[in-house]
Amino acid sequence: MDQSTKENLLSAIDEQPQHTYVWHSKFEDRFRHHKHLKGQLTYVEGGVIFLYANDKSYFLPGRHYLWIPAGVEHHLAHRYRSAIVRNIYFESNAEHPNPFYDKIGIYPVNNLLLEMLKYSEHWNGNIAPGTPQYDFLNTLKNILPDISKHPLPIVVPTTDNERLRPALQYIHQHLSEELTLAKIAAATGFSERTLSRVFLASLDISFFQYLKLVRITKAMEKLLESDLTISEIAYEVGYDSISSFSNTFFKMTGRRPSSFKELKIASLSQDPGTTQ
Incomplete structure (x- = not known):
């Protein structure tokens, strides 16, 4: 992806503030340090990524997702090739605040969330309010605080x-x-x-x-x-x-090394889909 395409993508994410933006593709790495007007959920099927934000680096392992609040400057670095990356950008929560959405977090992905993410794999771009796709993604967003009680506590300061x-x-x-x-x-x-x-x-x-x-x-x-x-x-x-x-x-x-290693097997067993 050339630089102009990257800039166009970053602009497209925020051009419709009330829409949800979906991007199932390769990675957001090698983008400049940037921020969005929307909150960002990122889930990677395969590979390891690091988030750099707030003078810290956050490790995102398999079977976990990353939440980045709106307005937080960041960039992502992908150490290994992945099958696909699922990014969903949600409108700001100003009208319905919940502390969950205001802080960076890395959380385990349960089977329900995994199936919901995979269900949306053929959607890309702006999803307008009032559509079934928007309602589905809004439900996904709303359940995050309830299913994400235990963030991964590994943060390395930079x-x-x-x-x-x-x-x-x-x-x-x-x-x-x-x-x-x-x-x-x-x-x-x-x-x-x-x-x-x-x-x-x-x-x-x-x-x-x-x-x-x-x-x-x-x-x-x-x-x-x-x-x-x-x-x-x-x-x-x-x-x-x-x-x-x-x-x-x-x-x-919160895991033994043997249990953590099983995340690799779980990640490899997923159907990565075909979206590019």
Whole structure:
């Protein structure tokens, strides 16, 4: 998709504020940082994506959907090829406010929502109020708060602080190693005290919290997008104990690694449809 086509698509999403806009296609990645006048639901059949918004990165695994409130600047990055991406853009909820629609969230997709999304797979473009398609999609939107009680609690903060960037890069490039504050400080020219202070000031979490988030996020990615065993993944993201890895993973995601890996099987078993 060339740049002019991308710009036209972004404009088309908001040109009819009271319409629901449907786009079942390939991805919204490589778009500029942008925002919509409408709330956005995105569901990906296959692959892994990251949302970058509000100085944080959000991990979207299989069998989960992403909700982005109206007016939130964002861009999406797709790490792996997907069969199809389902995007639905809903009008603002000013008249019928619900706190659910005002915050970014990543939620599991139950069978009901999955079937509703697949039912709409042949619709694209503006869906006008008063049509059966609009009423169907409005029902889909209205049930989201009731079926989405448990957001995925994995959010990795990001920063534009150039001083901290080498330390963050070092962590990502040496994730399988034993990483300590002292080791990273020595490798990147910080004192331990200064590096600790910069982490807190720039990311609002400690070095150890950040390291844990990155390790578990990378593990989630590998569980869904590689054929490595759970033991191999644990070692690749820096754990030398399978039980420690499993317990940390459970505390942060609410699932054991083996259960999370089953999301890959569930995603692959879906009929991806034929819409392009």
